[in-house]
Amino acid sequence: QVQLVESGGGLVQAGGSLRLSCAASGRTFSSYAMGWFRQAPGKEREFVAAISWSGGRTYYADSVKGRCTISRDNAKNTVSLQMNSLQPEDTAVYYCAADPRTDTIVVITTGFGSWGQGTQVTVSS
Numbered sequence: 001q002v003q004l005v006e007s008g009g010g011l012v013q014a015g016g017s018l019r020l021s022c023a024a025s026g027r028t029f030s031s032y033a034m035g036w037f038r039q040a041p042g043k044e045r046e047f048v049a050a051i052s053w054s055g056g057r058t059y060y061a062d063s064v065k066g067r068c069t070i071s072r073d074n075a076k077n078t079v080s081l082q083m084n085s086l087q088p089e090d091t092a093v094y095y096c097a098a099d100p101r102t103d104t105i106v107v108i109t110t111g112f113g114s115w116g117q118g119t120q121v122t123v124s125s
Contacts, residue, residue: 095118
């Protein structure tokens with residue numbers, strides 16, 4: 001398993017941008033599918049974005065498509081989520097997730113194995 005630590009959350013006005021980062025420990029990071037999820041108060045955790053182990057395939061929730069970009073740097077063991085045009089409904093705790101299975105779609109649908117502690121994103125109107 002990998003250990004995941006998120007950073008980059010904070011308070012931003014509507015229309016603003018944030019870049020979340022997730023640092024992963026472990027020598028096998030480059031073989032892991034990575035993802036971002038979020039959980040708003042009183043709501044279930046929901047999928048935001050995912051990226052394949054190679055970075056060649058990316059997947060997004062409809063709610064963030066066109067506003068968010070997921071990327072990874074396997075040399076630095078990091079995955080990032082660039083979020084633009086943020087809206088109050090994007091307010092949530094954002095979690096980084098990792099899984100060693102190679103089929104990212106299967107991972108998205110069946111669940112990631114490792115999770116970070118989360119970072120708070122608050123968007124004011």
